[in-house]
Amino acid sequence: MAEEKKLFRVIVDNIPVDVEPGTTILQAARLIGGEVAPPAMCYYTKLKGSGGKCRTCLVEVSKGSTADPRPMPKLVASCRTTVMEGMEVKNITSPRVIDARNGVVEFLLLNHPLDCPICDQAGECHLQDLSYEHGKEATRYEFGKRTFEKHDLGPHIQLHMTRCILCYRCVYVADQVSEGRAHGILSRGDHSEIATYIEKSLDSDFIGNVIDVCPVGALTDKTFRFKNRVWFTKPSDAHRHCDKCCGKVTLWQRGEDVLRVTARKDQWGEVEDWICDDCRFVHKKASDWIIEGPTQVNRHSVISQGHYVGMRKPKETISEVMGGRAPKLLMDIHSVSEVNKPDVDLGALPGPATSAVFNKEKS
């Protein structure tokens, strides 16, 4: 019989959960799920060393552990802090955390162009979701935003540095998933940018994954740019036999056309398996793929508007109220008034409808 592992009991927002030693607070909170899980802009489970940078996942540790019950003086980054037995964590129940998170969102949006209406990421953008949940409607920033030129990273990827929040995820992908060391960040402070080092790693077969890990619209798929809004496209799971990767993807279709191919993502927006650039950029016909069925997008975001499964029509309450009888027409407005006569076809008029139109019909 396998030896039973000792589990740590952690309490997040008054909800207890048992996790293995070495788990981070963020992962423990994700096990509980829902609102208790802190947002994460830079942490990515699959990328070693990621996290700790964006500071959106800050939580308050109100009790360090059973052995040492002192609270931690500062808010801690939940993605990089491991749990202890008996630890008590406050996320949404702590006003301090909410305040700090509001601050972080404000900081992240300072230099963000807010060009969501023309951004391909809109609808599946983590920064957009975060801003809706924690942001303010107005900014207090009155200065010019920093801007950068757009860069083409190879034939398929465009880098729009202006939108970047410097989460370093793409740097880790270039470093860990594709071959060779690629450093990625040039300069420092508020003028640092993802730059040429990463361009040089673009001959790799897996560099397309930087698009999937980008939480904002800084790295976009040039084969999909401006083709469609993501919420109009229908996602479905599909696979093909691929020598390089697992071949398991999500196809985003409008009608018969496959508009883009991405890796499959879980409810936290993290990919299940990396896919290769062939699958992502080259195989863009529905006939290339064996379609398994619609993708259930389990995310609290606009992107989940595009799926069919689990959709329910709103309940018809009027017949219930009337005891099953159909509503009866008591009065037709046109029997007592000549306004908006039904025999005037408004759609056929060349311009806007004016009183002259109705008067002419009358005479």
Place this chain on the structure above:
Amino acid sequence: MAKKLLLENAHVENIRSYGVYRDRGGYSAVEKALKMTPEAIVEEVKKSGLRGRGGAGFPAGMKWSFMAKPEGVPRYLVCNADESEPGTFKDRYLMEFIPHLLIEGLVVSSFALGSNRTYIYIRGEYAWIVDILEQAIAEAHANGWLGKNIQGSGFDCQIYVQRGAGAYICGEETALLESLEGKRGNPRIKPPFPAVKGLWDCPTVVNNVETIAAVVPIINLGGEAYASIGVGKSTGTKLISACGNINKPGVYEIDMTISVEEFIFSDEYCGGIANGKRLKACIPGGSSVPILPANLLLKTAKGESRLMNYESLADGGFATGSSMGSGGFIVLDEDQCVVRHTMSLARFYRHESCGQCSPCREGTGWMEKILMNIEYGKGKMSDIDLLWDIQRRIEGNTICPLGDAAAWPVAAAIRHFRDEFEWHINHPEEAQKRNYGLANYADVRDAVLV
């Protein structure tokens, strides 16, 4: 005059050369230490109550005892000579004048910590000091104080000097380690602390130059004798680099019992405010610590005289106190403008932020822009509260202390000199016309800083 432990021989002719240093009793601490066990040295440093001289004031002996000692894994000692804090120049003085003191301290500390490879990470701009240190290391090597089997003790130690590339952030210990490993100098997320996973994932202790140098008198005198100098938990002597509007700027070694008033006005130290002006404010510990107005500087909120030591300078917390920091003592006279001063500090921190975590990256730039607006007559009254709100949200929410260091000066300036900010906003024309002496030498708006 108080007894000097570090700078005793600083002005002896040719003290830089090994021969003169040895004649003056140099390397006796190594001789003594090699006869002790490493644990006994750590114990001695613990007894001395020596606190880290880099800024945080963490007890050095405690830091040493936290070092993990797994079998078969090398341990490292790294000397932090990346002294870049505006106002602080004590390490430069120490290394430039008596380099052998640092080497001696490093050999003793390396023996205590079991480090066979010890690094000095030195600020890139101190290029000429690299040569001085290299020369001292070569001399120590030639005389058997470094290298294999030091003085027949069986202990091997080699010291390497590594130059930084001009980043303030690399003075933060984990950023320093990253830089030393040849990577971009971004601070690491703690834990794990360097004592467990430091340089190349091995246990590492990072100590300031002055801390290492202070180990020499501790071994020579004994921990208890060292602890008897000073007061309370501020034991031993401290180097203070005094600058600003004073008659005698320079590096002074003080024992921590003298008052701030004595330090500024006595002829033995700063010699009073230059040009017969009055004292307005002072930053007692390098640019990162809160500024204090004259009344709170000389007397604590309780009305006691404020002393030059860790506890007394921090008395009253950040509301009415400040911090010893790294000992960069910046004095401002009545003509200096706190708004302009705060702006230039904010500018420094914006420039030096590594850009890794968002509050510091975005917040420092925002504060700088607002302060520039106020300074150049375009400020609004609401800007002051906005600044307060920004600094509050940076402080404590960043990976490394640079965020705090950027937030504290702004917070303290608003806390103590709010009327001056308001005056600037209400009198934009006059605020720009005022002559701030040397501080007005250039219009920073024209300077290109990237």
